[in-house]
Amino acid sequence: QSVLTQPPSVSGAPGQRVTISCTGSSSNIGAGYDVHWYQQLPGTAPKLLIYANNNRPSGVPDRFSGSRSDTSASLAITGLQAEDEADYYCQSYDNSLSGCVFGGGTKLTVL
Amino acid sequence: EVQLVESGGGLVQPGRSLRLSCVGSGFTFDDYAMHWVRQAPGKGLEWVSSISWSSGSLGYADSVKGRFTISRDNAKNSLYLQMNSLRSEDMALYYCAKGYGSGIYFGIDVWGQGTTVTVSS
Numbered sequence: 001q002s003v004l005t006q007p008p009s010v011s012g013a014p015g016q017r018v019t020i021s022c023t024g025s026s027s028n029i030g031a032g033y034d035v036h037w038y039q040q041l042p043g044t045a046p047k048l049l050i051y052a053n054n055n056r057p058s059g060v061p062d063r064f065s066g067s068r069s070d071t072s073a074s075l076a077i078t079g080l081q082a083e084d085e086a087d088y089y090c091q092s093y094d095n096s097l098s099g100c101v102f103g104g105g106t107k108l109t110v111l
Numbered sequence: 112e113v114q115l116v117e118s119g120g121g122l123v124q125p126g127r128s129l130r131l132s133c134v135g136s137g138f139t140f141d142d143y144a145m146h147w148v149r150q151a152p153g154k155g156l157e158w159v160s161s162i163s164w165s166s167g168s169l170g171y172a173d174s175v176k177g178r179f180t181i182s183r184d185n186a187k188n189s190l191y192l193q194m195n196s197l198r199s200e201d202m203a204l205y206y207c208a209k210g211y212g213s214g215i216y217f218g219i220d221v222w223g224q225g226t227t228v229t230v231s232s
Contacts, residue, residue: 097173102148
C-alpha cells in the first residue's frame with residue numbers, strides 16, 4: 001500500500017490527452033511538499049519528467065505538464081505518442097515518515 | 112555529463128550483510144542530497160534511504176530501519192548503503208539517486224542504472 005495513490009493503469013489513443021492522478025494526505029502533498037513525476041520506460045532506470053509540481057527539466061517535451069492542488073497532483077500528457085508508453089510514478093516528501101514517498105505507479109498504454 | 116555508478120550487489124544468504132556503493136561524477140557531489148531507491152522484480156519504486164549533503168539529515172523506510180545504514184564520503188564522491196540482516200523481501204534492483212537540492216525533501220533528478228541484490232539460500 002503506497003502512501004501516494006495512483007491509478008494502476010491508464011490508456012489513450014495516439015494524439016489524445018491523458019491524465020494521471022496522485023493522491024496524498026496532509027503529511028505530504030497537503031503539507032506543501034513538492035510533487036515530482038518520473039517516467040520509467042521498460043527495462044530502464046526512471047527519468048525525471050516533472051519537478052516541483054509543474055516544472056519540466058531541459059529536454060522534456062512540453063506535451064508533459066504537472067499540477068498540484070490541496071492533497072493531490074496530476075500529470076497530463078497531450079498529443080499522446082507510442083513512445084510515451086511507460087510506467088509513471090509520482091513522489092513527494094512525508095513529514096510523518098521523515099522520508100520520501102512514491103506512488104504505486106501507473107502503466108500508460110498507447111492504444 | 113552527470114553520472115551515478117552503483118556496485119556491490121550480488122547473491123547473499125538470508126541474514127547476511129552486503130554493502131552497496133555509488134560513485135557520482137559530473138557534478139559537485141557534496142552540494143546535493145543522495146538517495147537509495149529499490150525496485151523488486153515487476154514492482155514499483157520503493158524509497159529506501161536518504162542522506163543530506165552534510166550527512167546531518169538521514170531518513171530510512173520503516174522496512175529497513177535498524178538494519179540498513181546510509182553514509183557518504185564527499186571526498187570520494189561516494190554514497191554507501193550497509194545492509195545487514197538481509198531478508199528475501201530485500202531482493203531488488205537498488206538505484207542510487209541524486210537529489211536536486213541539498214536537503215532530503217528535494218526530488219530526484221538523476222538515477223543510476225542500479226545494482227541487483229539477490230537474497231537466497
